[in-house]
Amino acid sequence: MDEDLLRRLVPEVLTVLVRRGAAFGEAEDAVQEGLLDALRSWPQDPPRDPKAWLVTVSWRRLVDATRAEGARRRREVRREAEPVPGPTSGTDDTLRLYFLCAHPALTPSSAVALTLRAVGGLTTRQIAQAYLVPEATVAQRISRAQRTVARAGLGESGDVATVLRVLYLVFNEGYSGDVDLAAEAIRLTRQLAAVVAHPEVAGLLALQLLHHARRPARTDAAGALVPLARQDRGRWDTTLVAEGVAVLQEALARDRLGPFQAQAAIAALHADARRPEETDWVQIVEWYDELRRLDDSPVVRLNRAVAVGETDGGAAGLAALVGLEDSLPRFHAVAAHLHEKCGDTATAAHLYAEAARRATNAQERDHLVRQAARLNSARD
Structure with missing residues (x-):
């Protein structure tokens, strides 16, 4: 049973029904019913033309639903005769x-x-x-x-x-x-x-591929979160990295820079470093500056502060946080990291604990609790 094929057919079949006059919601429900029919019958009796089969069955479901509701509208979609599925774009x-x-x-x-x-x-x-x-x-x-x-x-x-x-x-x-x-x-x-054909579509795809490439190394054997600096880079998916970089380079060549391309460029620089200490933080800050010109959001400024802290030290990173609200997600975690870089472990431990209290993800919360405990135990 090719479930991937079924899912690829969904938008094509749905738009066939909508284009013939079906209300979007009713057509979408009918296609979902058609999918269930396909899951039940295709393993034993696969159709020669899967799309035509799904269009026909979904159409029947739509007509049946119309009959059940007693609707007798004159639009084409309400006709009881089943149209022969033809070529679609x-x-x-x-x-x-x-x-x-x-x-x-x-x-x-x-x-x-x-x-x-x-x-x-x-x-x-x-x-x-x-x-x-x-x-x-x-x-x-x-x-x-x-x-x-x-x-x-x-x-x-x-x-x-x-x-x-x-x-x-x-x-x-x-x-x-x-x-x-x-x-x-x-x-x-x-x-x-x-x-x-849009460079930002390619930019998003590149960003997804580069982030997804690091996924195998994001947690340890116990399921605990592993921060980027401590990840085993040998576990990164080099095939996805190579594809992401190629997609990004093609997008950047169009000279229509957008936020997703800039974020993908930052991810590519992380992926290019074989060891954490080889990360080109100077260039990452430059890309964040480009990103701020496109999208000067608090989240971008927060992430830029981390890069500034790696380039120019914790104090510079903290200076880059000035003006940001402490209600911003991850603000306390970033501030804790920068205070730790400055050697202020007491403040860092307090901020890690506060970040853990505010975390909405259990995995992230556990990681932050461990960070606070690590600093507290080192001071005892």
Whole structure:
């Protein structure tokens, strides 16, 4: 049973139904029902034309749902006669669907859930497991998103920047349950890169690949978080690194720099260092300066402060933190690291403990608790 094929077909089949007049939410539900039928029947009786089969079965599900509701509308989608599936423009269909799922009226969580289901082909249960939230919560998000898209119609949708933010949100969630969201985000970004020539799409793909390459070294055998400086770089996936660098170089050659390309350039510099002490922090600071010109956000400034601390010392890094709110995620952890570089272990230990108290991720919290304990024990 080729589940990857099924998931690749989802956006194509969904847009066939929508283009023929189906309401987005109803069409999306029908395709999900068609997927379940495929999972049940294909192992014993695989179709000769999987896409045509899925279009036909999804159409039947749509008609059945219409009958059950007693709806008798005159739009083409409500006709009981089944149209013969013809050739479709997979490129245009897929791109349109990405943009619809990134509708500007959607909340980030709803846009992510709708993208994973409509474009990624995941079930509501899989999305709920991946985000560790109740299935009913995800169902409500998807339902609200469907209604929003249905009201807006096909004439209004998000732009490339919005689509990329949604995919970046998916990637940053990592993985849990039976769905690897980081790998899923890379798959979807590859798919988007194949249908739209945009340097920031390539920049996001490069960034994902370079970060994903370090994943095997991010935790130890006990599952504890391993910071970048202490990771076993021999465990990094060199194939993904090479691909990420190649994708980035091609994007940078277009001379249309964007935030994702700048972030990918920073990740590439980390990947290029065979040992932590070989990291080119000076060039990383320069890239953060470029990034600030594109996106002078508090998060960018916080990360730049870390790089400044590595280049010019802890005091310079702390100076770079001036003006940032201490409510910013990771602020206390960064401040602790910089105070430790200055030799102020008492303040650093206090800040690590405070960072642990504020952490929302159990793995990160445990790491910060250990950092505080390490400094406290060294002072005893």
